[in-house]
Amino acid sequence: MFVRRLNAGVAVALIASFLLVGCGAQGVVRDAQNKISAGDFEKGLQIYQDGVTRYPDDAAVRSGLLRAREHVQARLITAATSARAKGDDGTAQQALQRLLAISPEDDRAKSMMLELERDRRQKSALTNIRELLAKGLRERAVLAVEAALKDSPKNSDLLALQRQLELEAKQFEMGGMQLAESRPVSLDFRDANLRAVLDLLTRSSGVNFVLDKDVRPDTRATVVLRQTRVEDALTLIASTNQLAYKVIDPTTVLIYPKTPDKVKEYQDLMIRAFYLSSAEAKQTASLLKTMLKVKDPFIDEKLNMIMIRESPETIRLAERIVALHDMAEPEVMIELEVLEVKRSSLTELGIKYPDGLTFKPLPPNGASGFTLDNLRSLSKETIGVTLPDVRLNLHRDVGDVNLLANPQIRARNHEKANVMIGDKLPVVTTTGNAANSNFISESVQYVDVGLKLNVEPTIYLDDEVAIKVGLEVSSLVNEIKTTGGSLVYQIGTRSANTVLRLRNGETQLLAGLINNEERMSANRIPGAGDLPLIGRLFSSQRDSGQRTEIVLSVTPRILRNIRRPDLNLTEFWSGTENDLRSRPLVAQQSPAKPADTSGVAPTGPAQASATAPFALSLQAPATVKAGETFAVQVKLRTETPIRGIPVQLQYAKDKLEAIDAEEESFLKQDGAVTSATKVMEHGQGKASMAVLRNAAEGVAGEGTLMTFRFKALAAGQAEVRLASASAISSAPLVQPPLPASIKIDVK
Numbered sequence: 001m002f003v004r005r006l007n008a009g010v011a012v013a014l015i016a017s018f019l020l021v022g023c024g025a026q027g028v029v030r031d032a033q034n035k036i037s038a039g040d041f042e043k044g045l046q047i048y049q050d051g052v053t054r055y056p057d058d059a060a061v062r063s064g065l066l067r068a069r070e071h072v073q074a075r076l077i078t079a080a081t082s083a084r085a086k087g088d089d090g091t092a093q094q095a096l097q098r099l100l101a102i103s104p105e106d107d108r109a110k111s112m113m114l115e116l117e118r119d120r121r122q123k124s125a126l127t128n129i130r131e132l133l134a135k136g137l138r139e140r141a142v143l144a145v146e147a148a149l150k151d152s153p154k155n156s157d158l159l160a161l162q163r164q165l166e167l168e169a170k171q172f173e174m175g176g177m178q179l180a181e182s183r184p185v186s187l188d189f190r191d192a193n194l195r196a197v198l199d200l201l202t203r204s205s206g207v208n209f210v211l212d213k214d215v216r217p218d219t220r221a222t223v224v225l226r227q228t229r230v231e232d233a234l235t236l237i238a239s240t241n242q243l244a245y246k247v248i249d250p251t252t253v254l255i256y257p258k259t260p261d262k263v264k265e266y267q268d269l270m271i272r273a274f275y276l277s278s279a280e281a282k283q284t285a286s287l288l289k290t291m292l293k294v295k296d297p298f299i300d301e302k303l304n305m306i307m308i309r310e311s312p313e314t315i316r317l318a319e320r321i322v323a324l325h326d327m328a329e330p331e332v333m334i335e336l337e338v339l340e341v342k343r344s345s346l347t348e349l350g351i352k353y354p355d356g357l358t359f360k361p362l363p364p365n366g367a368s369g370f371t372l373d374n375l376r377s378l379s380k381e382t383i384g385v386t387l388p389d390v391r392l393n394l395h396r397d398v399g400d401v402n403l404l405a406n407p408q409i410r411a412r413n414h415e416k417a418n419v420m421i422g423d424k425l426p427v428v429t430t431t432g433n434a435a436n437s438n439f440i441s442e443s444v445q446y447v448d449v450g451l452k453l454n455v456e457p458t459i460y461l462d463d464e465v466a467i468k469v470g471l472e473v474s475s476l477v478n479e480i481k482t483t484g485g486s487l488v489y490q491i492g493t494r495s496a497n498t499v500l501r502l503r504n505g506e507t508q509l510l511a512g513l514i515n516n517e518e519r520m521s522a523n524r525i526p527g528a529g530d531l532p533l534i535g536r537l538f539s540s541q542r543d544s545g546q547r548t549e550i551v552l553s554v555t556p557r558i559l560r561n562i563r564r565p566d567l568n569l570t571e572f573w574s575g576t577e578n579d580l581r582s583r584p585l586v587a588q589q590s591p592a593k594p595a596d597t598s599g600v601a602p603t604g605p606a607q608a609s610a611t612a613p614f615a616l617s618l619q620a621p622a623t624v625k626a627g628e629t630f631a632v633q634v635k636l637r638t639e640t641p642i643r644g645i646p647v648q649l650q651y652a653k654d655k656l657e658a659i660d661a662e663e664e665s666f667l668k669q670d671g672a673v674t675s676a677t678k679v680m681e682h683g684q685g686k687a688s689m690a691v692l693r694n695a696a697e698g699v700a701g702e703g704t705l706m707t708f709r710f711k712a713l714a715a716g717q718a719e720v721r722l723a724s725a726s727a728i729s730s731a732p733l734v735q736p737p738l739p740a741s742i743k744i745d746v747k
Contacts, residue, residue, distance in 0.1 A: 028055070029064050041072040045102060073099060077108055089116055122148060122155050129161065141165065163677035164646055164690050179207060179250055184227040194219040197237065198255075205230045212256035212266075215243065239579070272315045273307045275694075277673060279326040281306050287325055288318055292580065313580050320572060323697055324565060328671055330413040330459035331560045334467065337553035338405040338451055342546070345398050350540030352523055354388030391540075405451055410559070413459045422450010425476065430486055449474050449491060457556065461564050465556040466501040469510070473550050494550060502556050510552040518545040563670060614638035614727055616647070616705075620720060620740035624712045629659065632720050632740055636666055636705040638727070641698030643667075644674075646690035648723040649708060653685035655718035655744060657711045661689040666703035686723065712744045 028051030035044030048065040055061050076099040083091035093116055099109045125148040132141040145162045152158065185204050189197050195217070198209045207230055219241055225233050234253065238245050244258040246266050256262045276284060281299045285306050288294040292314055298307040308318060362382050363370045374382075411417040424446040431441045454470035478490035500508055524530065524539035531538075574580060620632040634647055644667065651658065661678040668674055678689040689706050693699070710720070721739035 026060075028061055032064065032068060036068055036072065041076070041098065041102065044068060045072065069103070073103060073106060076102075077112075080109075080112055084112075084116070084119075089119060092116060118152055122152055122158065125151075126157060126161070138165070157679060160677045160679045160688075163675075164679065164688060179231050179247060179253070183230075185225070185230055185233060186227060187223045187225045187233060189221060189223045191220050191222055194221050194237070194241065197221050197223060201230065201233070206251060208252045210248070210252065210254045212254070212262065214257050214262070215255060219243075267311055269309050270312050270315050271307065271309050272318065273305055274318075274322050274326075276304045276306070276322070276326045278328045279322075280304070284322060284325055287321065291321055291574075292317055294318065311580070313575070317572075317574055317580060320697065324570065327562050328560055330558065330562055332411060332413075332457045332459055332465055333557045333559055334409045334411060334417070334455055334457065335553075335555040335557065336405075336407050336409065336419070336453065336455075337551075338407075338453065338471075339551040339553070340473070340548065341551065342548045344546045345544070347543045348540070350523070351538070352391045352540040356388075358386035360384045360386065407453070409455060411455065411457050413457065416454060416456045419453040420448060420450065422448060422452070422474070425449050425489055425491075427488065428486060447489070447491065449476055455554075459558060459561055461562060463504040463558055463561060464501055465504065465558065466499060467554060467556060468499050469497070469552070469554065471496045471510070471550070471552055496550075496552075500554060502554070504556065504558045507553060507555040510554070511549065514547065514549045516545075516547045519543070560671075614640065614642060616722060616725055618649075618720060618722065618740040620742055622741075623743045623745060625745050626712050626715050629709060629711050630742070632708045632710060633664075634705045634708070635703070637702040638700050641700045642727045643698040644690065644692030645705065645725060645727045646688065647706065647725045648686060648688040649720055650723040651685050651687065651710065651720045652718045653682055655712070655714055655716050656720070656742075657682055657713055658687035659709045659711050661687060661706060661708045663689070663691045663706050664704040666701075666705050667691050667693050667699060669699045669701075672699075712742070715744050718742050718744055 028047060032044045032047040032051070035041075035047060045065070045068060048061065048068055051058070051061040052065055076095045080092040080095040080099070083089070083095065093113070096109045096113050096116070099106055100113075103109070125144060129141045129144045129148070132138075132144060142162075142165055145158055145165065149155065149158050149162065183205065185201065187197065187200070189200075194215075195211075198211075202208060221237055221241060223233070223237060225236070234245055237243070238255065238258070242258050243255055244263065244266070246254045246256070246268070248254055254266065256266055274284070281301055281304050285294075285297045285299050288297060288306070288308065292310075294308050294310060294314065299305075300307075306322075308315070310318070360383070361370055361374070361378060362384050364374060364377070364382070405419075405421050407419045407421075409417045409419060427445045427447055429443045429445065431443070450473075452470075452472045452474075454468075456468040458466040458468075460466070472493060472495040474491050474493040476489055477492045480488050480490060482488060496510065498510065502508055520541065520543050522539055522541040524535070528535065528538035615637045617635040617637075618632055619635055621630050624630045632649070634649075636642075636645070649658075658680045660680070663674060663676045673694045674691055675694060676689065676691045678687075680687050687708050689708070691706060708720075712718075719739040719741050
């Protein structure tokens with residue numbers, strides 16, 4: 001009895017201890033989860049770790065620790081990523097430091113810490129680059145951008161800044177070094193020494209001249225010029241004495257003999273890559289060889305790209321030629337309606353009498369057949385007669401079938417387009433071997449049956465389209481079996497081929513492909529059926545008719561056509577046979593101001609247009625609400641063709657936030673391809689965007705250049721003003737536009 005009571009006490013104690021352990025483990029899990037949910041990750045994981053030490057055999061505590069560690073790592077990584085995306089690097093670094101304290105070997109946290117450190121270096125580099133630009137040290141800024149990109153080649157801010165610097169320097173690169181002196185000079189020398197002429201030019205214009213050692217010291221020059229630009233006078237002097245010159249800097253010119261060796265020694269060469277969008281690289285390379293004598297252009301057919309290495313003048317001419325040649329192929333949408341109208345009728349009227357009587361001898365009763373002996377016993381009782389039926393025909397069928405096909409074909413200029421609507425009939429050809437009668441081979445060929453339509457458009461500049469049309473309609477007429485058992489088909493075909501020239505949107509009908517078939521058959525009693533009126537009572541007549549007509553409707557609609565370029569784009573100077581130039585030897589003087597010494601000398605139309613002004617304006621809503629997004633449009637009006645322009649706006653960063661910018665259609669005129677870059681600097685309250693036409697020529701006129709999108713942050717009065725803008729041309733800005741004033745109301 002005592003032993004039983006002892007055993008029962010031990011059991012109760014064990015059960016109680018198990019219950020206490022279970023309750024303790026559940027409390028550990030509960031407390032740890034509460035801490036983790038409250039954001040105290042370190043305390044929650046520490047409670048789990050202590051629980052594992054106290055209850056090493058409890059699976060719930062151990063598994064909870066593992067799940068909690070994974071959950072905490074995921075939450076901290078998410079928090080760091082979100083803070084980094086918002087630009088809050090400090091919060092992101094704190095989250096990563098907490099994660100590394102919990103899990104020192106976490107590779108994601110280590111990698112993100114390195115990225116944050118790199119971002120700090122990039123921001124410092126950007127600040128340094130902007131300071132260099134503010135001081136006018138552009139070359140050092142370009143080198144600093146290149147050095148920073150080596151550390152982070154895909155940094156969007158650095159790439160955008162690099163693109164903006166390249167865009168701003170594009171005008172200088174394409175124009176080459178120019179003389180700073182623009183005042184006109186007058187020269188009057190007759191058979192004078194060249195050095196004396198250059199000495200007078202130096203004293204009157206301030207331009208320094210350096211002569212190559214091979215320039216003959218006894219060179220004589222006769223020059224009589226009035227109110228001429230220094231560069232034009234120098235060009236005339238050099239060209240008439242077999243000399244050439246090179247502008248070293250805005251105030252220094254090198255003069256050397258114009259010989260092949262000296263030209264190779266002194267002439268600067270540029271590398272230019274042309275990425276073609278429509279023209280073929282081989283044809284464009286052949287064009288450049290023919291027109292500009294370009295040597296050995298590199299052709300990449302895969303990229304449709306041409307790369308040349310020539311002088312700046314040749315590059316400028318090549319750009320204009322490629323821009324004229326690389327035009328998109330015209331395209332036309334041809335709307336076709338093919339209508340097959342089929343009418344059929346069948347009329348069968350009259351009384352169909354029997355064609356004859358059938359007499360048949362009957363065998364005698366009990367006999368199974370008829371014999372010759374039975375012929376002697378033939379009589380009217382032993383001869384059977386079969387009487388056919390008399391049928392009255394009252395039948396008429398009428399059919400009217402319209403088969404319509406309405407395809408729409410988009411085709412390029414001089415490219416064929418085909419439409420096939422129908423079936424392919426198999427034609428089996430059997431081949432045997434005379435030496436082996438058991439050998440038989442069969443081959444199957446397919447014949448197209450149905451509607452086949454071929455069109456080939458030629459699109460003209462006056463919005464007219466010449467269409468070569470080929471129409472064929474075929475149908476299965478009959479199936480014929482040959483003596484060998486093969487099956488062949490009889491196919492009926494109607495076809496038409498023509499060439500149409502239609503205006504854009506004009507519709508032309510092609511009809512007249514008619515098949516008319518009429519048949520009549522009659523079943524009459526001889527004599528009585530031929531009587532004029534009552535003959536219809538002794539006959540049955542069948543009349544059938546079938547008429548089929550094919551109607552084709554063609555309507556061209558031009559989707560894209562080549563616009564005839566203006567005269568100033570299709571006709572331009574190219575220099576002499578041995579000296580390529582993009583302007584005449586001496587620019588024409590303006591008769592209105594023959595001797596203007598206060599500024600730039602008057603020039604011809606090509607140069608006068610370059611000095612025409614351009615104007616910018618900002619357009620924005622007058623009132624918005626806090627939290628709303630609105631657009632600020634940059635309007636442009638220019639009298640001279642402009643290829644590109646970088647624009648920078650300044651705004652109140654406490655009231656507004658620049659979100660995005662997008663280019664508009666002004667520089668995309670004529671279907672030109674453009675390149676754009678944008679930088680949003682909210683920390684400095686600046687938003688920049690630059691747009692450049694890849695084509696060589698610019699565009700003039702008035703329109704929307706680009707659109708900036710802002711978000712209103714707080715109520716109050718905010719302004720968006722133009723900080724800077726410089727066109728890729730020599731056109732000056734008339735005057736800065738008035739700032740756009742926006743009133744921000746409370747939500």
